[in-house]
Amino acid sequence: NAGVTQTPKFQVLKTGQSMTLQCAQDMNHNSMYWYRQDPGMGLRLIYYSASEGTTDKGEVPNGYNVSRLNKREFSLRLESAAPSQTSVYFCASSESPISRVKTQYFGPGTRLLVL
Amino acid sequence: LAKTTQPISMDSYEGQEVNITCSHNNIATNDYITWYQQFPSQGPRFIIQGYKTKVTNEVASLFIPADRKSSTLSLPRVSLSDTAVYYCLVGEPVGGGADGLTFGKGTHLIIQP
Numbered sequence: 001n002a003g004v005t006q007t008p009k010f011q012v013l014k015t016g017q018s019m020t021l022q023c024a025q026d027m028n029h030n031s032m033y034w035y036r037q038d039p040g041m042g043l044r045l046i047y048y049s050a051s052e053g054t055t056d057k058g059e060v061p062n063g064y065n066v067s068r069l070n071k072r073e074f075s076l077r078l079e080s081a082a083p084s085q086t087s088v089y090f091c092a093s094s095e096s097p098i099s100r101v102k103t104q105y106f107g108p109g110t111r112l113l114v115l
Numbered sequence: 116l117a118k119t120t121q122p123i124s125m126d127s128y129e130g131q132e133v134n135i136t137c138s139h140n141n142i143a144t145n146d147y148i149t150w151y152q153q154f155p156s157q158g159p160r161f162i163i164q165g166y167k168t169k170v171t172n173e174v175a176s177l178f179i180p181a182d183r184k185s186s187t188l189s190l191p192r193v194s195l196s197d198t199a200v201y202y203c204l205v206g207e208p209v210g211g212g213a214d215g216l217t218f219g220k221g222t223h224l225i226i227q228p
Contacts, residue, residue, distance in 0.1 A: 004158075035218075042202065042218035043159070090158045103149070106158025 002026055004107035006091050012113045013081045021076040021110050023091030031094045032074035033058075033104065034066060036087040043090060049074055081114045088112070119203045124223040133190045135222050137203030140184050147206040148179060148186045153221070154199045162201075163188070190224075198226045 007022045025032065030051045035043040035058075045058030049068040063085060065077045074093075078085060088111050092104040120138040127133045139148070147166050151159040163170060165177040165186070176189040190197055200221040 040220070042220050044218070092158070103161045103164065104159075106160070109156070109158055 004091055004093055004105050006089075006107040006110050008110060009108070010111045010113075012115065013078075014115050015082060017081050018077065018079050019081065019112075020078075021089055021091075021112075022073070023075065023107060024073045025091075025093040025105070026072065027093060027095075027105065028071070029093035029095050029105070030071070032068065033092040033094075034064075034074070034076045035090045035092065036060065036085075037090060037109075038087050046076065046089075078112075081112075083114045086112060086114045119205055119219055121201075121203050121219065121222045123220065124225065126225050126227065127193055128227050129194055130192055133193050133197070133224060133226075135188045135190075135201055135203075135224065136185060137188070138185045139203070139205045142183050142205050145206075148177065148183075149204045149206060150175070150177065150188045151202045151204065151218075152199045153202065159202060159218075193224075193226050195226050195228065197224065199224060 004025045011019060013019055033048040034046040036046055037043045044060050046060055046064050047055055047058050047066040049055045052068055052071045055066050055068055067075045069075060088109045090109050091107040094104045118141060125135060147164055149164040150162045152162050153159040163172055163175050163177045165179050167179050167183060170177045178187045188201060200223050202218050202221040
């Protein structure tokens with residue numbers, strides 16, 4: 001049981017390049033999330049997927065797209081990377097969007113540097 | 116959304132009990148209070164969650180007064196490995212808005228020998 005896994009661990013991009021961050025969970029969770037964390041800051045929600053087949057914008061969705069490929073996988077795509085997207089990206093999952101027990105399980109993060 | 120306020124940083128020593136207080140004056144009736152811990156270069160990790168009074172697990176205790184406008188995370192006999200950022204979160208109402216968690220800047224706890 002690996003929990004939440006993310007690839008890659010670290011990536012350097014040039015401005016304008018595109019890339020996809022991958023996330024997978026093996027806990028049979030319904031909901032998945034993408035956050036970004038900038039230095040000295042808390043986490044901010046980018047997009048989330050309450051269940052397979054649905055996605056919704058979070059607090060900071062501009063410049064990103066997501067795909068809920070199946071129940072296990074939730075990817076985040078940067079179509080044209082900008083230096084402002086330099087950050088650490090965390091994927092998380094939780095059992096149910098309607099549960100009041102909002103415990104989320106986080107992956108190890110992807111460190112992205114955009115030059 | 117219920118906004119939370121917690122100290123930016125705290126210092127303590129190994130073997131001491133550490134109490135981190137979080138204010139959440141606008142907490143809603145259905146909201147739960149949850150604490151996460153984050154070590155450098157890792158994702159946040161769930162510590163404890165409660166609704167009222169006291170909750171205890173193998174890691175920490177959570178004290179919530181009757182008015183629920185604040186809560187206190189208590190870490191017994193801390194060690195150097197408890198050095199981390201601790202986030203206090205208040206759960207959003209069921210079915211309302213984005214389902215993600217609202218993280219503030221957290222409390223940076225530094226444990227010294």
